[in-house]
Amino acid sequence: LGFRLLATAGTSVALERHGVHAAVLRKQHEGRGLAGEPTTVDAIMAGDIDLIVNTPYGVGTRVDGYEIRTAAVIKGVPSITTVQGLAAAVQGIESLQTAPATVRSLQEHAIELNRLRAAQVESIRSMQKSRAEER
Structure with a gap:
């Protein structure tokens, strides 16, 4: 360091x-x-x-x-x-x-976490759909 x-x-x-x-x-x-x-x-x-x-x-x-x-x-x-x-x-x-330090409110942090979780769920659903179509 x-x-x-x-x-x-x-x-x-x-x-x-x-x-x-x-x-x-x-x-x-x-x-x-x-x-x-x-x-x-x-x-x-x-x-x-x-x-x-x-x-x-x-x-x-x-x-x-x-x-x-x-x-x-x-x-x-x-x-x-x-x-x-x-x-x-x-x-x-x-x-x-x-990277420089950034500051954000707890509410902003929660919004970002929810966005990431939603994207993760969508990705999982998409993979499941692709697998189902392959069968």
């Missing part, structure tokens, strides 16, 4: 297994590295993060999750906390990259 990814070490390894590169950030409970490597919260607070995907698993996740969510709220960074949410976000981003 064209994004630069940052991830903690374990997540980075998992992503690499699937051919996705991610620069490594330290977990919050690990603190900064000896060479000053930033933690996830440091990166959020520095404005280096535009979207957070945090599906906690493993050591320190409760405290880290709280601090990540707090930093996200302070900096106004959206957060995704489930794999299902991530899948939906990816679909939405892919869709926006291929």
Whole structure:
């Protein structure tokens, strides 16, 4: 999708297994590295993060999750906390990259769905009629 990814070490390894590169950030409970490597919260607070995907698993996740969510709220960074949410976000981003977003009312959406359903029913009837005529 064209994004630069940052991830903690374990997540980075998992992503690499699937051919996705991610620069490594330290977990919050690990603190900064000896060479000053930033933690996830440091990166959020520095404005280096535009979207957070945090599906906690493993050591320190409760405290880290709280601090990540707090930093996200302070900096106004959206957060995704489930794999299902991530899948939906990816679909939405892919869709926006291929076509501009459109807005329509629920009523307009219902009209379009009804039109598509009617066309589908007509197509099925047409196929059934053709099959009957072949017999």
